[in-house]
Amino acid sequence: MQTVNKTKKQPSRFKSVGLFIILSVLIIALSVISLSLGDINIPPLDIITSFIGIGDPDLTSILVEFRLPRILLAILTGVGLAVSGVVVQSIMRNPLASPDTLGLSSGSGLAAVAVTILLPLASPSVLSAAAFAGGSLVFVIVYLLAYKKGVEPIRFALIGVAVSAFCSSGIHLLISKANPNVNAALIWLSGSLWGRTWDQLIGLLPWVVILVPLIWLLAARLDLIHLGDEVARGLGARVELIRLVLLASAVAMTAAVVSVVGTIGFVGLIIPHVAKRLVGPRHKKLIPIAALLGALFVLGADLIGRGIAPPIEIPAGLIIGIIGAPYFLYLLWRESKK
Structure with a gap:
């Protein structure tokens, strides 16, 4: 019986x-293409x-x-979200559900x-710090309001x-009363990797790596x-502590991403579903595959946005929105059928 069980588990592990490996190779290939394309096309030999x-x-x-920092930032963004x-x-x-459900992005x-x-006249570092603080504060408020002898998911x-x-209404109110800086605000809200440097990459790297x-x-x-x-309590798990640690980690990572690249939606909604279809619901396998799929998704969206009508750049968040919105409607339809 033990031999049979091991035989059944091996194909899943090999898969x-x-x-x-396949997703890693695709990310590397897409990164090379992204290095090559732009206002100035650079041949692969010149890159080497x-x-x-x-x-x-x-x-x-x-x-x-x-x-290079833009490509690496796209990868970290996809992994984090x-x-x-x-x-x-x-x-x-x-x-x-997605990080947006927590009110974090708003x-x-x-x-x-x-x-x-x-x-x-505020520096980009001040903008990033404010975005991180805003997302973290909203999470704390939501958690405290939802806590009543524990936190029920619903x-x-x-x-x-x-x-x-409420936060979205505040955004619209500020924009409606804004001065010419509204253009900069709208670009940030659409989610863009344009103009990002090593400073933003280094700021995001520790959050994702840890x-x-x-x-x-x-x-x-x-x-x-x-x-x-x-069931979890019956098996000895400290549910509230584990939930708080995991949620706080997800919130901190998403807030760090949003503070650097702006609000990019649908990645945290779509990618988990695709990953589950490929490797199943076990998180030991699901998390690495979802991370690679997210990196590939954001990297591809940024490449499409740069290459579709150069020298004009379409923010990666808009490209992802065009792809993600129909899939979200499909998910709504599928859940309604259930």
Whole structure:
């Protein structure tokens, strides 16, 4: 019997490893294409010579100072939003949940728009700090309002939607009363990787590098919570503590992403569903695959936005919205059928 069980488990494991390798190769290939394309197309040979230090200094400057940090930032953005989406959907046990349900994006957006409009001379670091603080504050408010001898997922989601609507109204109010800085606010709200540098990348890197492994290490606990609070408690899990740690990790990571690239929706909603179709619901496999799919999704959207009508750039958030909105409607239809 043991031999039969091992034989049954091997194909699934090999499938996950093979999928991990394929997605990694696709990300590398897309990164090379993204390095090549732009206002100035750079052949692959010139890219190689630039990175080994014998290429044209001007091309090297374009690659290292502008394109490479943008590509790496797109990868980190996709990883952070996708893994946060996995956590939120599992904890709330709601396939339509996402980081947006927590009011996080709206809170970050309200703070960022307020700084952009009210303090037009503020540095990008101040804007990022304000967005992070706004998202974190909204999460704390939602959590405190939802807490009543524990946090029920449905109550948490409903309060999150209500607070998110309140923050969205505040954003529209600020924009309607805004000065010419409204254009900068709208670009930020659409979610764009344009003009991002190594400074923003370095600011986001620790959050993703630390929190994604932490969430992955808690994958078994996340499996238990996904089964229901009573089942998890019956198996000895400290449900409230684990839920708080996981939610706080997802919130912190999403707030860090939003504070750097703006509000990019649908990644945390769509990618977990696609990953589950590929490897199933077990979080030990689901989290790495979702992270790679998220990176591939955002990287591809940014590449399409840059290449569809150069030199004009379409923000990655708009491209993702065009793709994500129909899929969201499909999810709504599928859940209504159930």
